[in-house]
Amino acid sequence: MRRLFPVTDQTVTTDSGGRPLGAPGEGGGEGGGAPEDREWSLDELADAYAYPAPGPGGPRPWLRANMVSTLDGAAQHDGRSQPISTATDMRIFGTLRGLADVVVVGAETVRLEGYRPARARAEFAERREAAGQGPAPAVAVVTASLDLDFSLPLFTSPLVPTLILTGAAAAPDRVAAAEKAGARVVIAGDGTGVEPDRAVRALTELGHTRLLTEGGPRLLGQFVAAGVLDELCLTVSPMLAVGDAQRIAGGPSVAVPRRFALVSLLEEEGFLFSRYQRRDAG
Secondary structure (H helix, E strand, O other): OEEEEOOOOOOEOEOOOOOEOOOOOOOOOOOOOOEOOOOOOHHHHHHHOOOOOOEOOEOOOEEEEEEEEEOOOOOOEOOEOHHHOOHHHHHHHHHHHHHOOEEEEEHHHHHHHOOOOOOOOHHHHHHHHHOOOOOOOEEEEEOOOOOOOOOOHHHHOOOOOOEEEEOOOOOHHHHHHHHHOOOEEEEOOOOOOOOHHHHHHHHHHOOOOEEEEOOOHHHHHHHHHHOOOOEEEEEEEOOOOOOOOOOOOOOOOOOOOOOEEEEEEEEEOOEEEEEEEEOOOO
């Protein structure tokens, strides 16, 4: 893996004298050295994807999304994201989970991807303890109908109780079934559905400020439309899928497209691992 942006003195290959390889006069052309291509450690990935440091007023909620897309815009192949992913993409996926307080996911994605509870990983234990986090992030499922299989491990054997984000008008029998299975039901809307800004506030009130959503596209579209998404971590897969697969975000269009700024770009074997932040975030 190599860092393409931003380029620093740690991201270029140097010779024994500390000079960037490819500097003028060394056959590398104009303007500086080539980024070093090597395997990154999990600590390096965690540093590269660290959440913003708390400000003077303490931590504020920061919602980031992690998605993958092919060159032609497909977020899935045959209904799943795994076929367009790569081993490094999954290492970043695990790193982002290792940094988060809670993983927010839509009910349809839970059903399609066979979601399991997040696990504790020794590689992130010290970092999480220093940040005042538990051993693993909670999973928060956004659902209006609560049409979920509560016998799945996500509900029966999580390290941290699974959260259900739903509306105040959700069916009482489904709420009871979720609570009986051990899930914690959190109201984040006045009707049957969830209001994105209310979801962020509700999670923050539970002490979760490092928020990560892994989709699906409908849920991400709702976060974007509501203006509560702070950051997008997007893997661009060097594949063409054609077909009619969903984009990374779906739903009604916004009146004015949301503008994000590139803050980091990594590359490995043609896969691009980008980080974009909302221009007014921070």
